[in-house]
Amino acid sequence: MDYSAVRIREENILALRLFLLEGPEAWVPLQDKIQKDDETAAGYMSLLHGAFNVAVHRRFAPTYTAGEIVRFVADLRIKVEEDARLINTLVAEDMIRRAVDAPPLKDGGPDDVESVLHSQVFILLYLVAEADFDRAGLEQFIEDATSYTQKWLAAQRDRSAGVIGQESP
Numbered sequence: 001m002d003y004s005a006v007r008i009r010e011e012n013i014l015a016l017r018l019f020l021l022e023g024p025e026a027w028v029p030l031q032d033k034i035q036k037d038d039e040t041a042a043g044y045m046s047l048l049h050g051a052f053n054v055a056v057h058r059r060f061a062p063t064y065t066a067g068e069i070v071r072f073v074a075d076l077r078i079k080v081e082e083d084a085r086l087i088n089t090l091v092a093e094d095m096i097r098r099a100v101d102a103p104p105l106k107d108g109g110p111d112d113v114e115s116v117l118h119s120q121v122f123i124l125l126y127l128v129a130e131a132d133f134d135r136a137g138l139e140q141f142i143e144d145a146t147s148y149t150q151k152w153l154a155a156q157r158d159r160s161a162g163v164i165g166q167e168s169p
Contacts, residue, residue, distance in 0.1 A: 003156040005039045008146055012043045016051060017142055020128050024121065050149030052120050054141065055127035056099035069096050076126050083122070092119040 011033055018026035027034065034044045060068065073092045077084040094105045095116065133141060 003042070003153055003160060006042045006046060006153055007039070008043050008047055008149055008153070009040070011040070012047045013142060013146060015044055016047050016145070017138075019048075020051070020125070020138065020142070023125065046153055047145065047149050048120065048124070050152055051141070051145035052095075052124045053099045053152075054145045054148050055124055055131075056096055058131070059127050060096065060100050064100060064102075066097075066102075069093055069102075072096070076122060079126070080122060086118040087122050088115045088119060091115045092123060095119055096123065 011030070015027065015030045015034055018030065033040070035041050059072075070093060073087070073089055073096070076092070077087050077089070080087065090105060090107060091111075098104055128138075128141070131137070131141070
């Protein structure tokens with residue numbers, strides 16, 4: 001992915017806010033805007049990734065145990081009842097471990113986009129509900145997620161530039 005054109009725009013932040021307040025159904029009216037081009041879609045998905053990482057860090061860092069992560073995923077799957085089939089246990093646990101810089105699982109489960117996205121969305125929504133933000137708390141969370149994502153995107157651009165620079169004669 002070429003991150004050089006990916007930016008976090010106001011519509012990305014609006015879409016994240018609506019998603020956190022109303023759930024996945026909030027995407028429906030915004031779907032055309034979110035998917036109008038690859039850069040806009042990547043901006044939104046990057047922001048969702050950033051929000052996931054911020055939420056996981058707030059919940060598990062700086063100290064956690066592997067057992068806490070396993071229990072969290074099990075509790076999440078119990079709470080979502082019939083939707084539990086959408087959350088791959090290994091994918092969810094591996095994503096949390098990676099977000100807190102723990103060694104990844106030897107078998108992190110399937111790495112298809114759908115499994116990762118389902119796990120990411122369910123974990124993020126659960127952690128936001130668990131945090132029980134007031135309006136100011138939610139806005140601070142979104143601000144933190146945006147800042148994290150901007151730094152992450154800059155690192156991706158730098159990494160891409162470094163690879164390109166290394167390939168040049």
